[in-house]
Amino acid sequence: MSAETGYGLNGSTAGSIDVVPPLDQWQFAPYLQWSMQNIESFLPVHQICRGERTTEFAQRPSDLGVLDVPHPWEDRSASFTEVMQATFTDGWMVSHRGAVVGEQYPGTLLPGGMHLLMSVSKSLTATTAGLLAASGELDLDAPVTAYVPELIGSGYDDALVRHLVDMRTGVRFSEEYLNEDAEVRLLEEAIGWAPKKHPEVPDSLLGFLATLGRKGAHGGPFEYKSCETDALGFVIQGAAGRHAADVMSERLWQPMGAEFDAHVGVDSVGAGMFDGGVSAAMRDLARFGHLFTDGGRALDGAQVLPEWWVADTFAGGPDSRDAFANALEPTLMPGGMYRNGFWFPGESGDVMLALGIHGQMIYVNRVTGVVGVKVSSWPTPQDAEKLFWTVRAFEVASWALNRGEI
16 A cells, blocks of 8 residues: 555554545554554554563363354344354454363454554553552552642542542543544544544643543543543552653563553543553454452463452442442443443453453453453444444353353
8 A cells, every 4th residue: 555545554453444544444444453453553652562571371172153142132142153154253362271162353453453442451551550559659549640740620529539430520521422522522623633623622642631621520430431541641640750652662562471562542642542542453362351360360370460459349439339220321321430440341240351442342351261352333423232242142151161161
């Protein structure tokens, strides 16, 4: 492809298209699948570097494709393979106690290819904050503004870092993805991911966060807001004194033995968009998920996450489930909770999910030791059927593996 168009740069792996995606259309067909795999070709990014050590999965191929997966609410079922085919899958992978039992790339994505993670980025970012808390560099019960003084006078006054990682501030922010006037879309204008249609929107992420007001008390009901994780990225930077992407590399990506570099989208001044801007290879997402099935240990046994952080994530806080039950918007996860950047879809507390729009997912079951990863290009940002049928597919695979049936 020509350098003039920018396609094929940086080792892109997705199929080519004929024109540069317009800034207001790259998240829609016919550009979406290519964009999700080539974000660095048309938007600026900051590397999240791997280290010299790579941890290795064992290999134990199993025939997951034949498993029967019940529909989440209708009286019908489909095979595991059919569910993956019906949900715009760019790649999927399942590991069981450190062994890969299935890995497929149905489209243009190749092993090692980058894929935009959308809000799976939040789980990586919250975990990085937990690592700083473990080292004593970050106090989760300290005010956000102690680390990000630029937010003094904003809706984040008196909010605690803990409120960010659990999505419980009282900041006013709409997550309506299909409303171009919602704050979640104005944020994209601030970072340069969308054309500037609102002249009043600042030209930087931190500048935009400083304009957000407050609508209620901090520490109240769960309310999913992407701005919280962007603020957390600046907290990480303030606590560590370095770019949050470099902190993620040093404290998480390298210690877990990532196989590939990752990267995060940045604004005009280089600040990372950690609510949804991380791109990574699928195998490294599986390495990340594995940490939570083995007490924070990497595939080679190295302790990466403190055991107390893993335990806290699964246990939740004393009122995490009440806060989730009182959520201001439907969660479709009765009895669940949100803790440390992860969704818990049921009452057991043994299964957690990292989720991103357009079908990004890490499924973690600490009882069975199964991690499922899926990267996708759903045509719409949200789709309950595709989401919960994918969860069902990983659940069926998880328990079949646990019982030794495959």
